[in-house]
Amino acid sequence: MESTLASREIDAAEYVQRVYESVVMKNQHETEYLQAVKEILDTLSPILAAHPEYIESGILERIVEPERVVMFRVPWVDDAGRVQVNRGYRVQFNSALGPYKGGLRFHPSVSASIIKFLGFEQIFKNSLTGQPIGGGKGGSDFDPKGKSDQEIMRFTQSFMTELYKYLGQDTDVPAGDIGVGAREIGYMFGQYKRIRGAHEAGVLTGKGIGYGGSLARKEATGYGCVYFVNEMLQAKGLSFEDKTVIVSGSGNVSIYAMKKAQEFGARVVACSDSNGYIYDPEGIQLDTVIQLKEVERRRISDYVKFHPHAVYTEGCSGIWSIPCDIALPCATQNEIDEQAAKVLVQNGVKAIGEGANMPSTLEAIHIFHTNGVLFGPAKAANAGGVAVSSLEMSQNSMRLAWTFEEVDAKLHMIMKNIYESCEAAAKEYGHEGNLLVGANIAGFKKVADAMMAQGIV
Incomplete structure (x- = not known):
């Protein structure tokens, strides 16, 4: 039985490689897209071995092509x-x-x-x-x-x-x-x-509150990231309490990740924008960041004008050299490369929560996993924003509005469920504790089953 399963996994891995090579041939110069496809396909062999019907129905060949x-x-x-x-x-x-x-x-x-x-x-x-x-x-x-x-x-x-x-x-x-x-x-x-x-209020989300927008939408991605990381920490007997946190970026995701982390008892000491980063060893004063970025649309460098003890440094990549317990990359794709990951590990980072889309390179993710760093992948940790966008669509359809507390409670439960789904899928398919594998498999299975049910379309 075990030899049969091992044989199936080898066959599935070969199939995955063939599909990826085909994607490369068709999209040779699209490096970001190829990175995303490789990151997901590399983790799917266990579920494809368990469900050969997905291979027979060409699910991978179809899912990598946009409709x-x-x-x-x-x-x-x-x-x-x-x-x-x-x-x-x-x-x-x-x-x-x-x-x-x-x-x-x-x-x-x-x-x-x-x-x-x-x-x-x-x-x-x-x-x-x-x-x-x-x-x-x-x-x-x-x-x-x-x-x-x-x-x-x-x-x-x-x-x-x-x-x-x-x-x-x-x-x-x-x-x-x-x-x-x-x-x-x-x-x-x-x-x-x-x-x-x-x-048609439901045609766009992220609208203003006065014409169909949802309370807590602005906060959702940042809050959701912290909710997910908190679940990840609690599973290991840890928490945000008294931890040092670095958050890249200073937009909506970053601001509200910082806010929720502070509410959970963390000390957030650094954030950034596309020009550079600030380091405030006493803890970032979030009111100042909100005033600069959301109200006045100024650069993060102006933070030091209000808090002279803080330090501003040109360039973004150096933010990962600051020692921290928890890193929340919330800016953009590939902002943590292999070298930055090594520095974070050397400085004792315990957990990474990806608030941005694909902020860690494949090499960086490998460094985190091989060094036992808790890793919350973007497609799971970053899902709070789109979850509340969907809740906004629901409110638009019903012609009603939920309170901030109602939306936040639903968001918190969704992020808890996402964590549990990732954890369970990783365990079921032989990669216990690897939330990246768990997220990819759990997300893939639901879509694959729907595609199977709907025929070849």
Whole structure:
């Protein structure tokens, strides 16, 4: 019996390798997408060996191909009257579990590879939430930094004038991501409503509270990350209490991860933005960060003007050299590489919670696992935002609004369930304690079963 299972696992591993090689051939220059595919496929051999019907039905071959990829130009006029042109994307990756759901990212780095990696990850992340939502992602290489409100409005209106054709509250429901906050969502919702002539509140999430948004949505990804890490710590008899924490980034995810970590008794000593990072050994004063980043839209370097004992350092990568017990990478993809992981381990890090999408390279993840560092992978730890986006959709459908406490309680339970699903799947398929394997298998199985039930589509 054991030899038969071992043989099946060898066959499954060979099958996975063939599928990955095919993906490489078709997407040779899309490095981020290939990284995301490899990270997931490398962990699926145990479940494929146990369920050969997935191989026979070509589930992997189908799941790595988006159902639809849309790319379009976005012309707009800047404040000087000059015509500017950006590129827009929407990848509708998988709808087996429900309408496509995933954010819009506005950043100069946005490309087909970035959007495909984010959309692919979103399939499994959304599956883990237990909500009826499929995976998608979109965005543009537009940079909102330094732009006036009028320029951002003109760009987002042009962007939505093309994108609206592919959206609908039962078809595809975007949200925000890097560079897309309440302001941008508001402008896009207004343009969608103007074109369609209907107030379809469920077509975008992350909206303002006054026109269909959900309380706790802004806090959800950061809170959710900390809730997940807390479950991970408690399983080992640990907690956030009196721990030193580093959080990269200073946007919504980072701010509310810091807030919840502080509420759990941690001392958060560092955060960053795209220019550099601050280190405050006395503990980050979150009110100052919120004022700078959410109210005044200033750089994190200005923190030291209010707290002269803190230190600002240009460049982001050095933040991981600060000794800490818990690291929460909440900024962007691949911000922790192999060298940064080694430094974190040398400095005694006990746990990593990925608040951003794929913030650790494959080499970094290997370093964490081989050194016994607790590792909360992004598709699990980062799922709180999309979970509450789904709750926003539910409130829109029912034409009601839940209190902050109600939404937060649902979020907390969803993150607890995600942790338990990851832990259980890892144990069932022979990788007890490896939450990355558990998250990938648990997310994959639900989608695969739905695809099997729906036939070859």
